Amino acid sequence: MKKGLIVHNPIIRRKNHYVPEVYLKNFADANGNVWVYRLSVEHSNVPAWRPHSPAGIAYHSHLYTRLAAGAESDEIEQWFEREFETPAKEAIDRAINDERLSPAHWRDLIRFAAAQDVRTPARLLERLPEWQKTTEPLLNEVLRGVVERLEVANRTGVPLQPGPPDPNSELLPIRLRRDPIPGTDMTGLRLEAVVGRGMWLYTLRHLLTKTANMLLEYRWTIVCPFGDLRWFTSDDPVVKLNYNSQSDYNLGGSWGQTGSEILLPLSPTHMLYTQVGERPPKRGWAFPERETIMLRRIIGKHAHRMIIASAPTADIVELRTRTVSSQVVRSEREQWEKWHDEQTRAEQELMSS
DSSP states (O other): OOTTOOBOOTTSOOEEESSOHHHHGGGOOTTSOEEEEESEESSTTSOSOEEEOGGGSSEEETSSOEEETTEEEOHHHHHHIIIIIHHHHHHHHHHHTTOOOOHHHHHHHHHHHHHHHHSSHHHHHHHHHHHHHHHHHHHHHHHHHHHHHHHHHHHHOOOOOOOOOOTTGGGSOEEEEEEEOTTSSOEEEEEEEOOSHHHHHHHHHHHHHTGGGGGGGSOOEEEBOSTTOOOOEESSOOEEEEEEETTEEESOOOTTOTTOEEEEEEETTEEEEEETTSOOOOTTOBOOHHHHHHHHHHHHHHOSSEEEESSOOHHHHHHSOOEEOHHHHHHHHHHHHHHHHHHHHHHHHHHHO
16 A cells, blocks of 8 residues: 555545434424524525525534544444434434433433534534644653653663553554654654544543543433423534523533533423533423523524524524625635545654654
8 A cells, every 4th residue: 555545435424414413303394404594604695594404414524534544434423323323312202202211311312412512513623722732742741751661661670561551542643753863872752643633533532431421420301491482403502501690601611510501402392401510400391481582592602603493583693693704604614625634634644754
């Protein structure tokens, strides 16, 4: 195989839905369409709301595709479907039909919510600046620890003992380089990594196989909106809310923060809900009108690039003013079109140079 060659597998899934069809279908109208309000449009003549098939939105090409043994792999996309989407379908159906939920159903709902919280482009773009800032210092710290252990082993004659293997380490695009130091018989060590897709996929695996288990310990419920009001959702559907009043709240809650409210609309009339450290209301409880309106506004504000509803919603148009710019729309589209090739090239250059 030539250096840098990608082996294309024609059967892998190119369209990677970061909000699954199985979820979006619960917000479909009588024609099977969901209504989408995009927050960035090319020109002012674009209608505020447009109907779309659930299969035609909330995806990017090769969002989770990675290189494995020189070939493209959709392992992560299949893992999401197998471990989170398919198990949750029955649980969501039962929840929105007000049927009994077993402990296993609740577990599937909670795990689905965890996956939806971390797998979206919104979450990736939120984390990238942090990784770009912290990766180099972290790698240097790790490398210093390795050097110290090598020096101790060399001094004492006691060989290094390997630590426990990381089951997800194959996802990290990281390489240890050994560079001879000119004029000496010594070798320098350099640890390098690509900040991007591989780091994100590694983080997803770690969060959803380990950290997310804390969510299973919380008390969850299904809550409803007031009267004829309806929930909608978005391309970033899990909201983590710190709320004190209508003028004092933020969307910076977290899985482990006492008092944070975690919510995921499941349908226009049902929402998965918990408040960390608190006993939730009884299943089927409806928020009062004022709180329902407030939560609808918060869900709308939390959207990344689109709001998704079972019918056009006038108050959202008033709440989230669209950005009208063909340049912004084109730039973002091109960014995602180049995502897979750019990430693949960077990983190949790291591992082959």
